[in-house]
Amino acid sequence: MAPFYSRKTRTRVQRPMPALWLLASCAFLIPLPAVAQSFSPVAADDADTTLATTGGAMTGAATTGTAATGTQTTDPTTTASLIDDGPDAGPAVDDDLGRVNTREGTVDGLRSTLDPDRNDAPGIALGTFTLKPSLSQTINHETTKNGSSKESRSYLQTGLKGTLTSDWSRHQLTVTGEGTWQRNIGGEGATEPVANLDAELRLDISNETTGTLRAGYRFEREDSTDPNAISGASVQSGIDRYSLGAGVQRDFGILRGSAKVDFERYVYGSAELSDGTDLSLSDRDRNAGTVTARIGYELSPALIPFLEASVGRSVYDLRRDTLGFERSYDNYAGRAGLQVDLGEKMNGEIALGYETYRFKDSRLDDLSGLTVDSTFNWSPQRGTIVTYGVSTGIEPSTTAGESGALVYALNSGLTHELRSSLVARLSNSLTFRNYPSGSSSEDQKVWLAGAGLSWDMTRSLALTGDVSYERTMQTTGPSTNVAKIGVGLTLKR
Numbered sequence: 001m002a003p004f005y006s007r008k009t010r011t012r013v014q015r016p017m018p019a020l021w022l023l024a025s026c027a028f029l030i031p032l033p034a035v036a037q038s039f040s041p042v043a044a045d046d047a048d049t050t051l052a053t054t055g056g057a058m059t060g061a062a063t064t065g066t067a068a069t070g071t072q073t074t075d076p077t078t079t080a081s082l083i084d085d086g087p088d089a090g091p092a093v094d095d096d097l098g099r100v101n102t103r104e105g106t107v108d109g110l111r112s113t114l115d116p117d118r119n120d121a122p123g124i125a126l127g128t129f130t131l132k133p134s135l136s137q138t139i140n141h142e143t144t145k146n147g148s149s150k151e152s153r154s155y156l157q158t159g160l161k162g163t164l165t166s167d168w169s170r171h172q173l174t175v176t177g178e179g180t181w182q183r184n185i186g187g188e189g190a191t192e193p194v195a196n197l198d199a200e201l202r203l204d205i206s207n208e209t210t211g212t213l214r215a216g217y218r219f220e221r222e223d224s225t226d227p228n229a230i231s232g233a234s235v236q237s238g239i240d241r242y243s244l245g246a247g248v249q250r251d252f253g254i255l256r257g258s259a260k261v262d263f264e265r266y267v268y269g270s271a272e273l274s275d276g277t278d279l280s281l282s283d284r285d286r287n288a289g290t291v292t293a294r295i296g297y298e299l300s301p302a303l304i305p306f307l308e309a310s311v312g313r314s315v316y317d318l319r320r321d322t323l324g325f326e327r328s329y330d331n332y333a334g335r336a337g338l339q340v341d342l343g344e345k346m347n348g349e350i351a352l353g354y355e356t357y358r359f360k361d362s363r364l365d366d367l368s369g370l371t372v373d374s375t376f377n378w379s380p381q382r383g384t385i386v387t388y389g390v391s392t393g394i395e396p397s398t399t400a401g402e403s404g405a406l407v408y409a410l411n412s413g414l415t416h417e418l419r420s421s422l423v424a425r426l427s428n429s430l431t432f433r434n435y436p437s438g439s440s441s442e443d444q445k446v447w448l449a450g451a452g453l454s455w456d457m458t459r460s461l462a463l464t465g466d467v468s469y470e471r472t473m474q475t476t477g478p479s480t481n482v483a484k485i486g487v488g489l490t491l492k493r
Contacts, residue, residue, distance in 0.1 A: 138488025147478030153187030214245035235272035256296035326361040348376030383417035
C-alpha cells in the first residue's frame with residue numbers, strides 16, 4: 001500500500017510513520033481468522049515469521065475469514081481433499097473388485113450359486129411334462145486279448161436317451177430311457193446292444209408320508225467272461241429283466257420308518273453256438289421278490305443311524321434245471337448303518353450286515369457272508385463330484401453241484417468341470433466273485449477303468465471322447481483284456 005500525503009505536504013519530506021502503523025494494524029487483524037480456521041495451530045513465537053514470509057500470499061489466499069458471520073469460503077482448486085466424501089462425489093469403488101459398476105445383489109442378500117444344468121438343452125414342453133431327448137453317434141475300436149488269441153473290431157454305435165419329468169405342484173413322475181445299438185464296420189466280434197427303461201412316481205401323501213412306485217425294464221447280453229456264459233458261443237444269451245416296486249416312508253419325529261417291496265423277473269434267451277445252432281437257456285428263467293423294512297433314529301438332520309432287515313425268495317420257472325438241480329432259494333439279511341446328509345457337499349449311506357441264501361436242493365450248500373453296501377456323493381469344490389459305491393449280491397451258478405458266488409462290487413467316479421463347457425470324467429470299478437471253499441469254480445476278479453471328455457460346443461451339440469480298459473483275472477488260466485476307444489457327437493434338445 002502506498003503511503004498517504006496531504007496536498008499541502010506532497011512537495012515536502014515524506015512522513016512514513018503513520019502509514020507503517022496503519023499497515024501493521026491491518027496485518028495483525030486480517031490473519032487472525034485464518035489462523036483460527038487452521039487444522040494445525042500456529043505458535044505465537046512463529047506468528048511474525050509466518051506473517052513476514054507469507055504476507056503476499058495471504059492477500060490472495062484461498063481461505064478468507066468474515067468476522068461478522070464466522071463463515072469460511074474454500075476454493076476447491078487449491079484446497080480440495082484427495083478423498084471427496086461430499087454429496088457430489090462419484091460412485092463408490094468396490095474394494096474387492098476395483099469396479100465402479102458392480103452388479104446388483106440378490107434380494108435376500110445371499111450369495112448366488114451356479115446352476116449345474118445351465119449348459120443343458122431346455123427340452124421340449126409336453127403339457128405339464130418336459131422331455132429332454134438326446135441322440136449320439138460314435139465310432140469305436142475294440143481289442144480283446146485272451147491268452148495268446150487276439151481279436152479286434154471297429155464299430156458304429158448309435159445311442160438314444162431321453163428323460164421325461166413332470167411339473168406338478170404335488171407328486172412327481174420321472175421316466176428315463178436309454179438304448180444303444182452297434183454295427184461292425186471292420187474286424188470280428190459280437191455286438192453288445194443295451195436297452196434300459198425306468199419309471200418312478202413319487203406320491204406326496206402328507207407332510208410326513210411319501211410313497212413311491214417303480215417299474216423298469218433292461219436288456220443286455222451276457223458277458224463272455226461271466227462264469228455262467230456258454231464257452232465257445234459266437235453270440236451269448238440275451239437277458240431281459242423286468243422290475244416292479246412300491247415303498248412308503250414316514251417321519252415319526254426323531255424316528256424315520258420305511259418299507260418297500262421289490263419284484264424282478266429274469267428271462268434268458270438262446271445262445272448261438274459257433275456251428276450256427278441255438279442253445280436254449282430257459283431253465284434259468286426265474287422270479288425274485290424281496291420285502292425290506294428300515295427304522296432310523298435322527299441324531300441330527302445330517303446323521304441318521306438305522307437298522308434294516310429283509311427277506312426274499314427266488315423261484316425258477318422250471319422246478320429243476322437241465323442237470324437235475326432245484327435252484328430256487330430263500331434269502332435273509334440284516335444290516336446296520338448310518339445315513340449322512342450334508343447337502344450338496346456330501347450325502348449317502350453305509351451299512352454292514354450279514355446275509356444267507358438257502359437253496360431248496362439239499363445237494364447245494366447254503367451261501368452266507370458279510371455284506372457291505374454303501375453309496376456316497378462328495379463335492380470337494382464347485383464343479384467337481386466324486387462318487388463311491390459298494391454292493392453285495394449273489395450270482396446263482398449253472399454248474400452241477402455249485403450253489404453260486406457272493407459278489408462284491410466296488411466302484412468310484414469323478415466328474416470335473418475343466419471349463420463351463422468342458423467336462424472330464426474318470427471311472428473305476430473292481431468286482432470280486434467269491435465261491436465257497438472246496439468249490440470247483442475259481443474265484444474271479446474284474447477290474448474296469450475309464451476316462452472321457454465332453455465338450456458342449458453349443459447347448460444342443462456336444463463332442464465326446466472315451467477310453468476304457470477291462471481286465472478279468474482268475475486263479476488259474478489266462479486273463480482276458482479288453483481295450484476300447486471312441487469319439488462321437490451328441491445332439492440334444
